[in-house]
Amino acid sequence: MRICILTLHDVFDTGLAALLDTFSTANALAESTGTSSTRFDVAIVGVRPRVSTSQGLSVPVLPATRLARPDVVLVPAIGAKMPDTLGVALERRDSVDAQALLRDWSAAGTLVGAACTSTFVLAESSLLDGHHATTSWWLAPFFRERYPHVVLDESRMIVHATRLVTAGAALAHLDLALWIVRRRSPALATLTARYLVVDPRPSQAAFAIPDHLAHTDPCVERFERWARRRLADGFSLDDAARAVSTSPRTLTRRLQSVVGKSPLAYFQDLRVERAVHLIQTSTRSIDEIAAQVGYANGMTLRTLIRRKIGRSLRELRRQP
Secondary structure, eight states: OEEEEEEEETHHHHHHHHHHHHHHHHHHHHHHTTOTTTTOOEEEESSSSOOEEESSSOOEEEEGGGSSSSSSSEEESSSSOOOOHHHHHSSSSSHHHOOOOOOOHHHHTTTEETTTHHHHHHHHTTTTTEEEOOOOOGGGHHHHHHHSSSOOOOTTTTTEEEEEHHHHHHHHOOOOOOOHHHOHHHHHHHHHHHHHTOOOOSTTTTTTOOHHTTSSHHHHHHHHHHHHHHSSOOOHHHHHHTTTTTTHHHHHHHHHHHSOOHHHHHHHHHHHHHHHHHHHHHOHHHHHHHHHHHOOHHHHHHHHHHHHHSSOOHHHHHHH
């Protein structure tokens, strides 16, 4: 399989290294286990002759426009981490040229993948329009505002659409590379993950900070403060709207725009977040914790936690 890693100026050092190290580890393991036919030929390419990382390191690149179409092209994140700097980076000429190249390769049948902030580069190309995608969890409000035609689910670590794959924040580059390896050999992907000491991580939800997202919008922030005081009580949309001095329709629209959820779904997320904190920091039983966050029994809470963050109660209790 021929893989191009398309790097832009200010590429995220860890993201680039994670992609390279995962494929090189997979190749070494394939060789040692006698399955060298499963090989990943990786080339670092660029739309400019010189590329530097966000830490100032020089990256040797091949000219992307002179290469034959690859089977897969992966775009590692760029170093801009916040909306203001990311917006500027997306307007750079190398980003615009990379978007055109991605459109050409995608039209010719190449699988296109991106992780973390490079999902914005992919979205800028319009390739994600009408498709499901994920991105860095803290940039989800900015992503929704900028790309209303993309169906975003930032809780997921990996989202696959037709000839497209997106991954979540930062070390999701590992998950993206392992996903590519798994397409060729599930056994090799499992072995590679063991050598890299990477657990399966289907969700970013365990890492997201709900009030960080809420603080991007005053209405949502007021709702979040109101909701945290009432986690043990029942939910009423009318009561919530009155508490934040708006209408139920406006509150619903603002929550959907900022966090991509209904007020009830966000309320339930806050309940789960509080429950996980209590599980990890107290010795209370699951039934006691369930009652404290408004659920009738521990079984319901167990199911919600497993569904939302992909971890069991035992796994959460083990975490430091």
